Amino acid sequence: MNQVGSVALVAALAFAVYGVVAGAVGGYLRSLKTVRSAERATLAFFVMITVAVVALEFLILKDDFHSAYVAAHSNSALPIYYKIAVLWAGQEGSLLFWTWLLSIYGGLAVLLNHRKNRQLMPYVVSILMATGTFFASITYFVANPFEQLSLVTPQGMTAFSPADGNGLNPSLQYHSMVIHPPMLYLGYVGFVVPFAFAMAALITRQLGDNWIRVTRRWTMVPWMFLGCGILLGANWAYYVLGWGGYWGWDPVENASLLPWLAGTAFLHSVMVQEKRGMLKVWNIVLIIVTFFLCIFGTFLTRSGIVSSVHAFAQSNIGPFFAVFMALIVFFSLTLLFLRLDYLKSENKLDSVVSRESGFLFNNWILLAAVFAVLWGTIFPIISKAIESETITVGPPFFNKVAVPIGLLLLFLTGAGPLLAWRKTSFQSLKRNFTLPVILAAATGIGTLAGGIRGLYPWMTFVLCVFVAVCILQEFYKGARTRMRIAGENFFRAIYNLTMRNTRRYGGYIIHLGIVLLFIGFAGLAFKSETKGLMQQGDLLQVKDYLFRCQELTSGQNPNYEYERAVLTITKDGQALGTVHPERRFYLASQQPISHVAIRPSLKEDIYVVLAGQDQDTGKAVIEVFINPLVSWVWIGGFIVFLGTLLAMVPSRVEREMAEIKRPSETAVEEKHAL
Amino acid sequence: MRSRKLAVLLLSALLVSAAVVAASSKPTVKSLGDALICQCGCNQTVNECNHLECPVRSQMRAMMAKEIAAGKGETAILQDFVLKYGVKVLASPPTQGFNITVWILPGIGLLLGLGFVVFIVKHWRRPPAAAAAAPAPIDPKVLEAMEEEMKKVAHP
Numbered sequence: 001m002n003q004v005g006s007v008a009l010v011a012a013l014a015f016a017v018y019g020v021v022a023g024a025v026g027g028y029l030r031s032l033k034t035v036r037s038a039e040r041a042t043l044a045f046f047v048m049i050t051v052a053v054v055a056l057e058f059l060i061l062k063d064d065f066h067s068a069y070v071a072a073h074s075n076s077a078l079p080i081y082y083k084i085a086v087l088w089a090g091q092e093g094s095l096l097f098w099t100w101l102l103s104i105y106g107g108l109a110v111l112l113n114h115r116k117n118r119q120l121m122p123y124v125v126s127i128l129m130a131t132g133t134f135f136a137s138i139t140y141f142v143a144n145p146f147e148q149l150s151l152v153t154p155q156g157m158t159a160f161s162p163a164d165g166n167g168l169n170p171s172l173q174y175h176s177m178v179i180h181p182p183m184l185y186l187g188y189v190g191f192v193v194p195f196a197f198a199m200a201a202l203i204t205r206q207l208g209d210n211w212i213r214v215t216r217r218w219t220m221v222p223w224m225f226l227g228c229g230i231l232l233g234a235n236w237a238y239y240v241l242g243w244g245g246y247w248g249w250d251p252v253e254n255a256s257l258l259p260w261l262a263g264t265a266f267l268h269s270v271m272v273q274e275k276r277g278m279l280k281v282w283n284i285v286l287i288i289v290t291f292f293l294c295i296f297g298t299f300l301t302r303s304g305i306v307s308s309v310h311a312f313a314q315s316n317i318g319p320f321f322a323v324f325m326a327l328i329v330f331f332s333l334t335l336l337f338l339r340l341d342y343l344k345s346e347n348k349l350d351s352v353v354s355r356e357s358g359f360l361f362n363n364w365i366l367l368a369a370v371f372a373v374l375w376g377t378i379f380p381i382i383s384k385a386i387e388s389e390t391i392t393v394g395p396p397f398f399n400k401v402a403v404p405i406g407l408l409l410l411f412l413t414g415a416g417p418l419l420a421w422r423k424t425s426f427q428s429l430k431r432n433f434t435l436p437v438i439l440a441a442a443t444g445i446g447t448l449a450g451g452i453r454g455l456y457p458w459m460t461f462v463l464c465v466f467v468a469v470c471i472l473q474e475f476y477k478g479a480r481t482r483m484r485i486a487g488e489n490f491f492r493a494i495y496n497l498t499m500r501n502t503r504r505y506g507g508y509i510i511h512l513g514i515v516l517l518f519i520g521f522a523g524l525a526f527k528s529e530t531k532g533l534m535q536q537g538d539l540l541q542v543k544d545y546l547f548r549c550q551e552l553t554s555g556q557n558p559n560y561e562y563e564r565a566v567l568t569i570t571k572d573g574q575a576l577g578t579v580h581p582e583r584r585f586y587l588a589s590q591q592p593i594s595h596v597a598i599r600p601s602l603k604e605d606i607y608v609v610l611a612g613q614d615q616d617t618g619k620a621v622i623e624v625f626i627n628p629l630v631s632w633v634w635i636g637g638f639i640v641f642l643g644t645l646l647a648m649v650p651s652r653v654e655r656e657m658a659e660i661k662r663p664s665e666t667a668v669e670e671k672h673a674l
Numbered sequence: 675m676r677s678r679k680l681a682v683l684l685l686s687a688l689l690v691s692a693a694v695v696a697a698s699s700k701p702t703v704k705s706l707g708d709a710l711i712c713q714c715g716c717n718q719t720v721n722e723c724n725h726l727e728c729p730v731r732s733q734m735r736a737m738m739a740k741e742i743a744a745g746k747g748e749t750a751i752l753q754d755f756v757l758k759y760g761v762k763v764l765a766s767p768p769t770q771g772f773n774i775t776v777w778i779l780p781g782i783g784l785l786l787g788l789g790f791v792v793f794i795v796k797h798w799r800r801p802p803a804a805a806a807a808a809p810a811p812i813d814p815k816v817l818e819a820m821e822e823e824m825k826k827v828a829h830p
Contacts, residue, residue: 243718360791368784376776389761390762391773396765396766
């Protein structure tokens with residue numbers, strides 16, 4: 001199977017190189033036959049990379065420890081679902097996985113545009129396959145997952161297979177880790193498609209809003225996956241790392257946030273181009289920045305140039321990525337510069353107080369957030385190079401810099417959608433903002449009277465109410481109009497309103513999800529923590545909760561040994577349930593890890609860690625965190641996910657337009673292709 | 675007029691509330707634990723160190739509690755930690771020397787960005803006369819009336 005995988009990788013590399021050349025030549029010569037050949041090469045690239053992935057999974061599931069990758073990252077006692085996840089647990093496998101996802105996106109782009117966007121497709125294929133060439137080359141030549149273990153003996157090299165593997169890193173043995181990396185990678189990789197369309201639009205001078213319309217869903221899909229990946233990573237940190245939080249501003253966490261922020265700016269900014277024919281250069285710049293940050297994020301995760309809690313897969317691939325990133329910047333900016341004449345704005349701003357200005361300010365805030373997070377993330381490297389001093393840029397920096405920016409963004413989340421295109425009158429501002437401002441002010445005074453301290457959390461609650469009222473008001477106003485005009489009941493009106501313009505109301509739902517996320521973020525400011533030593537029968541009081549240690553047990557299964565505390569929780573004499581925090585010692589990797597017990601609720605999570613054993617007394621060390629409002633983060637994330645799905649559903653208007661479009665138009669489009 | 679007074683009153687109340695909230699923070703073991711890096715080698719803050727039974731974390735927390743009890747302010751406590759462990763103990767760089775750029779540049783970036791946006795808005799703005807000549811956005815009430823009329827036409 002190692003040979004099968006290697007041969008498949010070489011074949012994929014050959015198809016990718018052919019795809020780059022045939023796509024570009026076919027586009028330049030306007031040869032449909034050559035372009036079709038390039039498209040078939042893209043599909044063949046997908047097939048070959050799939051063969052390589054299947055080969056590696058086969059080696060992992062068969063416990064073939066003759067394979068260096070399997071021996072380093074798996075072991076025979078590992079449960080099957082974690083064995084499947086071994087594919088992306090190490091450097092070599094994760095690069096192959098990246099390449100596979102790229103081949104899926106590439107294949108889908110080719111199949112879904114078989115009869116559409118014919119002028120763009122040759123170059124789209126060429127750019128997708130250029131990225132494929134880079135990743136397939138790295139996977140084959142630098143980080144090959146099909147290397148075999150061998151021993152050097154006096155007789156020469158002999159094959160070697162250890163009795164068992166080193167095992168999967170214990171901190172990766174958690175259910176959300178099975179889906180967190182695929183989600184994150186689907187996000188990182190997916191932005192290659194809108195980038196390819198943007199570059200193709202520049203090459204072909206097709207710089208109207210067609211490429212924007214074509215790539216809207218191609219952008220929303222990776223944006224959604226990246227968001228899900230980030231939240232699943234936060235969920236993993238919360239459940240596995242055992243420090244009671246979910247976001248530590250770790251460089252690798254930041255690396256995933258950067259393209260998400262830039263992608264968010266792009267998704268908002270394209271609306272201005274669609275509606276008003278403005279910001280054409282800016283949109284190209286944004287998609288270049290987003291794609292660059294995706295590659296940068298992969299580079300940061302894989303190269304080990306910054307210290308990170310995510311140091312699972314690092315090696316010497318950094319210089320290759322640096323060259324690739326330099327090529328992206330050079331190629332895309334040169335093209336942009338050459339096509340500036342085709343990117344002139346079609347309109348001017350009618351008023352400072354308008355939706356267009358709102359989007360400009362939204363972009364300003366998002367890009368400021370990108371810059372602040374990027375600067376803080378890479379500053380230790382710069383400081384080390386200039387000052388030769390090891391410093392850390394950690395949560396205090398990011399909280400001081402990014403939180404105010406986040407609050408500004410939260411404000412725009414509510415205010416932006418209420419501004420009208422072209423010009424917003426004072427009357428309209430008054431009508432739309434009176435209720436949100438009154439309720440936000442009342443919340444500010446009420447929360448202060450209720451004892452809330454801390455400027456940022458207090459401002460967050462105030463702004464959350466402001467934004468939520470702004471958005472709910474939009475739903476209510478729209479529904480009321482429909483109720484009056486069409487005689488629908490309230491719920492039918494809300495449903496029809498939403499389905500008539502899924503993009504707009506899906507967006508509003510995403511904004512509501514963002515509000516819930518911010519409520520959850522604010523909750524952590526009120527986190528409390530207590531540590532106690534316990535043995536059977538001991539009691540520990542934490543805030544209103546009383547913990548009783550029922551028993552301390554230990555045991556073993558083929559994968560790990562464990563110590564477990566069984567604690568009952570009561571509040572005001574009422575039993576709330578039992579939690580079972582564990583401390584595990586994984587046999588293959590010989591590493592200990594805590595397995596946190598969490599009792600979640602909308603108000604607060606009870607988060608219990610069995611931190612170890614006290615050396616003097618022999619008692620269990622129990623750490624209890626009371627984390628307010630954390631559940632709102634997961635709920636908010638889920639609502640953002642649902643809102644994104646809704647925004648991708650074609651609205652009724654779009655479907656009606658599609659029905660109007662005669663089938664012959666498609667034939668005409670095909671006929672005039674190239 | 676009445677609504678304007680109410681708005682001013684609410685805004686004033688909000689600003690006073692913000693000042694009260696901002697003034698009410700003092701150092702705690704938790705806040706200091708977020709500002710210092712655990713010296714066990716985990717490269718995370720004291721609060722986020724995920725090493726089981728980390729002895730260094732416990733020592734550092736004990737020192738924080740002792741200094742808070744002695745009535746020291748946050749800056750003085752952080753200085754004591756720098757004296758003991760070096761500048762690397764700080765979770766964010768000090769605001770001196772080259773390191774000050776880490777703090778300043780995001781602010782400069784934010785302001786430059788704002789300046790750029792303001793420039794763009796001014797540069798791209800249609801002259802008021804031309805803007806007035808351009809068709810004005812339709813009043814929502816007129817739009818509603820039009821929709822009602824269309825409905826009557828569709829379903830007489």
